[in-house]
Amino acid sequence: MPKVPLRAALAALLTLTALTAPAAYADESTAVKVTVNARAALATVPETGLGTNHAIWDTNLGTDQTADLLKDAGMKLLRYPGGSYSDIYHWATHTAPGGYVAPNTDFDTFMRGVRRTGAQPMVTANYGTGTAEEAAGWVREANIVKKYGVKYWEIGNENYGNGHYGSAWEADDHADKSPNEYARHVVAYADAMKAVDPTIKIGAVLTTPANWPDAITAEGDSGSWNKIVLSAAGPKIDFVILHWYPGALDRNGHVPDMIQLTRDQIAKYAGPGSERIGIAMTEFNTGSSSNGSTTQPGALAAADAYASLLANGVFTVDWWNVHNGIGTVTEVEGHTDYGDFGLLSSGSCTSDGTVCEPALNTPFAPYYALQMVSKFARPGDRFIRAATDQPKVTAHAARRPNGDLAVLMINTSSDTSYPVQLAYSGFTPAAGAPTVLSHTNGATAITTTTSGTATTQTLPPLSLTTVVLKPSSVQAGRPGTPGQPTVSAVTDRTATITWPAAKPGTRPIAKYEVHRQNGAITEQLGETSATTLTVHNLKPGTRYTVNVIARDTGGATSDPSPPLTFTTGTPATSSCSVKLTIQTDWASGYVASIDITNHGAPLNGWTLAFTWPRTWQSLGSGWSAVWTQTGSDVKAANEPANPSLATDATTTIGYVGNYSGPNVLPSVFTLNGTVCTTE
Template sequence: MKRLTLILLSLMILLAACGPAPAPTPVPNALFVDPKTSLGPISPYLFGTNYGPMHAVALEVMPLVESGGFTAFRFPGGAWTDEVDMKPFQIDQLIAFAGQAGAMPTISVRLLDGLPETAADLVRYTNLEKKYGVEYWSIGNEPSIYTQLGQATYDYTTENLNRDWRAIAEAMKAVDPTIKLMGPEIHQWNDSLETTPKDSAGRDYMIEFLKANGDLLDVVTVHRYPMHSPSNGPVTVQQLRENTRKWAGEIAYLRSVMREILGKELPIAITELNSDPSSAQLQEVSPDTFYNAIWYADVLGQLMDADVFMVNQWVLSQRSTGLGLFQGTAVRPSYYVFPLYKNFGSEQVYAASGVADVDIFAAKREDGALTLMVINLLDVEQSLPLQVEGLELTEAEVWRLDATHNAENLGTQAISDGSVTLPAQSATLFIIH
């Protein structure tokens, strides 16, 4: 566990220092990759999800959880965090479950009506008594809407958040100074001061939180469900397609706020992410649909480009909405994004697309293979030139997620005349050995 801690610390320093990758210069009407231009390490924790007592996984799909490539589990996830005091046996269950999946656990303690001594006891049990070595901890879930959702019966402002969070954080750090604190876990981050969450007095939750508690913070966390529009009708494919272009701006704005308030940048985690937070399902592009999976595959690539430290999809399993990767024993399409990226590399290299709504992300693996993730967001098949600097492409191992393949290995395929064919609405992984 000590070795893991050193690795994680080194990774955080690297990610915080290097900042987002430079914007690639596209080759018109082609896909281009330069394997010799390294953009630095890819955080392994981009491929996380949320899991908790309200999100039990059916025994029948446990093999898929174990082989899915999940790298981080946020626990207990959602509003439950602030409704119940977590018990030690639940932490035991988390550690066992995360171990089965090979994922790093992160734990959220109660903020609303939570007691500093209760949070401190959880840290003591987890890391001192049981020696589980859980490094990343957060406090509360979406305090920016406690009042709006009726969780708080009074006006829960930035002042309440800053005071309550700090008292709990200091108690936790007093027990184990080595833990890393994440926050503030606010809802619906966006790309400007005009669009980010405010309290009833108009104070910005993120800005005020960083002013008050930035000295205790290790990772800045936000939630994002960009398609939540209850009054505007069902989401469309075109809206999801256009949304993939907005993530870079939202991350850049968050970094600018950190620089202004803290004088530095901290690692960023999006600890809840899906297209729509509502109970929508069985619609054209609700979270349970195939196109949501293609959107999510592209969003992960965008966040990779932005050097985000951690992403937790919402949610691993849920029976009552379209949000779960699993609904009982049923497997939702977005699950297959994870095993697809499981085969992706760990060192990002330069890649650019000169074709609108076709994106490419590239990385080297430890075994020396070059991996290319190509997302066709369009509704029609694309046949495009693929140029890899210094290589004459003749063949590649192909994995595909599309309407007829669930992240399936299609074997080694020839690349004719340096061009690749991308099915409509697809994510294709090319592995070049």
């Protein structure tokens, strides 16, 4: 989306101070159950996890006060020179034709702020109006001349927004605005820039699953933006770039599929060795000035999203923006929301001067949310599974290298204070009151107390609460952690999992256990004394995430291995086969055809059935069959006038599918109750 300073704010709305009623308290007998499973490991917290964007139109980009506030928030990555300005910015002259460049925002000033913050920089090279030679010159200036050691370099900003798909906000002087042209230049940029400094990492722009223009194939293209860019530039890049402005506060459930679908595309199109390619979310914001962009609801959504994205292996999540400017002013949960996408106030006013933001650099609520995430999950910690039984309460957990455990709980209810009961698997907390960090609606700081117990806490309305727990004892001589598992020979019912051996502790390793994550519960799929196990009795078309745990001869267990995710297929042979083909996709719906082939005895009447993988998917319409949907289950039955399907005969039917989140396609189809082979 276009990024410009909101200096000229929209017309102000009259704000009234709301009287807030006392919080209601949920019945103690129905306390929220929070389950934490230390055996179900997710991603390790990266050094660059928490980030934000700087922009060259921000006069306060390089001030010490700004840098110190970002340091206090735990920011570990700062991105420059700022959104769409990246594609008009020329570093050598510090100019952006057609845009405003504020004083004291040059690259050296940015780097001084980066160092004062204690962060790493990410630089976006100008693709839209620049050249590979210009980008290589920037690498030379940054890393050879100035010795700044800038590791991460993006090629362009939102370059799919250049008009190729019908909407244009990103500058692009290339006559050819196709993904093929972008990919060709990514290769040229990567070659030129790495010739100067081979240690740098190059990132290419992708579309975010289920966000426009993802999955759209433009006229003259051989596929979607992501397919073309990854196929052509995959061997040259080190990471891919996503941006996400969900526009609502309840989209965090999209994150696992969003990241998994991106990984699937990388694996499918980027060629051998693509597992090295990381995923960066270099712009994120809750995305709507009407739902609390500077107040507590936006803060809660921000903390939830940052924790989820990092737990799913994204190596940086970067807030848009440090300073932005006043927007539509509203009243949200008893506080003035300034419609500002910044972490810190810019001190700006509405165009008529009737409403002004707080003093410059006053933190908005999302600032405290990211500060809380930095205290909850520190670089080197390992995310582990946590879940709740209350939709208004979400939970995340992280295990620290010293054995401590941190649990972040988010209460999104406006008026209910929830008691919670925490239960742990694979971890026994020490006795006594834990350390509790809290941020509540309207608060201007995170408070730290020792209150409640390891198993009982109370969450105020609209609050962030982190509980930090010590283990009851440190078990000496435990086995080391098994290495990253890999998978091979995946069928509809089996998969072979292999992992590097764990280092023995004081006793020999007796066996390894393979555990499947099922929410915050794990089920053991099998065990072996070797480092390879074929697991059986899997379900067709199902995504599995597993960890490996080593157990020694005394019964002591290791920490869980890094996670492995894989998806089973469908039967290699069956009495039926199905081929699903997407004919067109518009990023919120698609037209698909299904070829059904009967390999068995002739059928006089048939029904094809499948289940939508996600709740945000639905049937729009269908043809060449009688289509029905009940809940998430879809059936397509033969039309009354054409009930027969002979042996080895194929019939083709079609449907329109709607989706409002990452579109995980159905992969398991049954014909008259028999699971078909999906081609």
